[in-house]
Amino acid sequence: MFLSIKGIVKNNSQNLYRFNRVHSVLFRKNSSLVDDFSPSQSNFNVHSHNFNILKDPIEHDTTLPSFMVGYENGFLPRQDPLAKLPYRFYALENLLQNMPIHLPDGREGLLANGQLGDAVKRDLPQFDVSDITDQRLLSGSVIYLYRIALFGDYTFLASSYLLEPCDIMYREKKDYGLGREILPKNIAIPLNIVANKLNAFPFMEYARSHSLYNYQRIDPTKPIVYPNLKLVRAFAGTAPERGFILVHVSMVARSGNLIKCTMETLEAAQEKVNKTFKFNNALKNLIDTMNSINQEMETMWERSNSEDYLKFRTFIMGSKNQPMFPNGVIYEGVSEKPLFYRGESGATDSMIPCMDNLLQITSKLPNNPLTEVLKDFRKYRPANHKEFLDFVQRRAEEVNVRGFAIQVSLYLANMDQIRAFRHRHWNFTKEYVIKNSKHPVATGGSPIVTWLPNQLGTILDQMNKIGQTIDYNKLTPENKIIIDEIINKVDAQERVLKREVKFLKEQFGSSQDRVVI
Numbered sequence: 002m003f004l005s006i007k008g009i010v011k012n013n014s015q016n017l018y019r020f021n022r023v024h025s026v027l028f029r030k031n032s033s034l035v036d037d038f039s040p041s042q043s044n045f046n047v048h049s050h051n052f053n054i055l056k057d058p059i060e061h062d063t064t065l066p067s068f069m070v071g072y073e074n075g076f077l078p079r080q081d082p083l084a085k086l087p088y089r090f091y092a093l094e095n096l097l098q099n100m101p102i103h104l105p106d107g108r109e110g111l112l113a114n115g116q117l118g119d120a121v122k123r124d125l126p127q128f129d130v131s132d133i134t135d136q137r138l139l140s141g142s143v144i145y146l147y148r149i150a151l152f153g154d155y156t157f158l159a160s161s162y163l164l165e166p167c168d169i170m171y172r173e174k175k176d177y178g179l180g181r182e183i184l185p186k187n188i189a190i191p192l193n194i195v196a197n198k199l200n201a202f203p204f205m206e207y208a209r210s211h212s213l214y215n216y217q218r219i220d221p222t223k224p225i226v227y228p229n230l231k232l233v234r235a236f237a238g239t240a241p242e243r244g245f246i247l248v249h250v251s252m253v254a255r256s257g258n259l260i261k262c263t264m265e266t267l268e269a270a271q272e273k274v275n276k277t278f279k280f281n282n283a284l285k286n287l288i289d290t291m292n293s294i295n296q297e298m299e300t301m302w303e304r305s306n307s308e309d310y311l312k313f314r315t316f317i318m319g320s321k322n323q324p325m326f327p328n329g330v331i332y333e334g335v336s337e338k339p340l341f342y343r344g345e346s347g348a349t350d351s352m353i354p355c356m357d358n359l360l361q362i363t364s365k366l367p368n369n370p371l372t373e374v375l376k377d378f379r380k381y382r383p384a385n386h387k388e389f390l391d392f393v394q395r396r397a398e399e400v401n402v403r404g405f406a407i408q409v410s411l412y413l414a415n416m417d418q419i420r421a422f423r424h425r426h427w428n429f430t431k432e433y434v435i436k437n438s439k440h441p442v443a444t445g446g447s448p449i450v451t452w453l454p455n456q457l458g459t460i461l462d463q464m465n466k467i468g469q470t471i472d473y474n475k476l477t478p479e480n481k482i483i484i485d486e487i488i489n490k491v492d493a494q495e496r497v498l499k500r501e502v503k504f505l506k507e508q509f510g511s512s513q514d515r516v517v518i
């Protein structure tokens with residue numbers, strides 16, 4: 002089912018998303034470690050004025066979900082990912098280690114010549130994972146680590162299995178052809194069980210599999226910074242793939258401060274009286290934090306070569322709105338109806354949505370099918386991240402952050418950080434994807450030339466509108482210079498973007514009008 006730009010037809014039945022509030026008892030323990038805890042207040046109290054942010058990642062506690070928003074861990078997991086499955090899953094571990102196109106010792110792996118499909122049928126037993134709440138399976142209680150590692154590994158295997166023929170065809174003909182339509186039960190059944198336990202879709206995800214749960218510290222005593230990171234799982238096994246994934250991780254490693262500044266901004270705006278200093282200070286720190294995240298993003302150019310991107314991208318495609326899966330995917334032993342899921346995408350990262358929500362940009366997005374896609378992406382996040390983003394959106398509207406931002410240069414400079422992210426990101430997409438491929442949709446199933454400009458265009462437009470309301474006579478000379486510089490840049494980028502999208506739409510044709518929710 003698809004949407005034309007003119008008419009929205011929702012098909013939520015494709016989604017098996019079960020947003021259970023099963024975590025409402027999470028904070029029974031460690032109450033001193035979370036903000037404003039009271040036993041009757043769940044982390045997800047939608048009417049609360051506050052949100053329980055972890056002050057400490059409580060790494061030793063392996064009974065809580067790995068992904069919980071924290072001042073230290075930010076949007077990364079509380080503990081480093083589990084790098085290896087226990088011996089019981091040797092056959093799965095072995096398959097995954099031998100899977101990448103290029104193996105660490107220089108040999109070719111199973112995906113190099115299309116041998117994975119047979120290996121899955123031949124070598125992978127159908128593991129029973131229904132008992133994985135049994136804590137005796139590993140020393141100590143590692144329920145969540147265990148589940149999430151299995152989820153990550155089964156999603157890696159599922160994507161490799163489904164997309165193996167597309168990768169081979171793309172290497173030969175620059176065309177993806179069709180993926181495998183049936184996910185065999187030795188992958189489908191255990192994947193579905195662990196996904197249910199995590200309230201995730203049974204498909205590769207940005208946070209809990211491909212990116213944010215896919216790193217190891219080389220030196221465990223040193224911080225999570227790019228030079229101290231290596232990958233756990235890979236498809237291609239090349240340096241550009243490693244760089245692509247780990248730049249995401251090293252950016253998100255800085256998100257603890259983003260969360261701190263977000264909460265301080267909301268608190269100051271809520272208290273209002275005499276809190277202008279606190280408010281401005283929080284906004285200033287937010288600019289610095291976003292700037293450091295954006296600087297880290299800039300390293301993508303050298304850490305992951307744009308020409309090699311398409312060599313590993315095939316495997317992160319989804320089954321929703323992807324020509325390779327016109328009929329979706331049957332999960333053998335799970336569902337007789339075909340299932341459709343968005344592919345792995347940074348669109349489900351939480352940093353930019355946090356900024357959008359805090360600065361009340363989200364409500365300014367146009368009411369169109371492209372914005373519906375953005376909302377659909379929200380479902381592909383860990384529950385705690387989603388709850389936090391919902392909280393920030395609601396609280397920012399309630400306390401009116403935009404209205405409280407008297408010092409408009411600070412508000413605008415923060416918007417400028419969102420603009421900088423989206424502008425650089427659009428440049429990545431043109432250089433890494435559009436320049437080398439005419440495939441009409443991105444990995445997450447969004448139309449490749451119109452979706453990102455929908456959001457970039459909105460931030461540019463909003464900044465321009467604010468620029469028009471500023472009384473320049475009331476600005477200090479210093480602020481006048483800052484605002485002038487920002488607005489001139491915005492003006493130029495808005496004009497260029499419109500021209501680019503018009504040109505690209507002509508090239509890509511009607512495919513860009515097809516929007517699936």
Ligand code: HEM
Binds near residue numbers: 310433444447449457
């Ligand atoms: C070579 C680098 C990158 C490329 C080619 C790329 C490509 C894309 C594409 C095509 C989309 C559209 C959504 C979809 O998948 O359907 C997207 C969305 C997104 N990606 Fe990336 N991405 C890159 C790096 C990053 C990095 C490092 C981050 C950092 C977290 C990131 C975060 C995002 C976000 C937040 C969105 C949603 C954009 C919005 O809200 O306007 N991406 N990406």
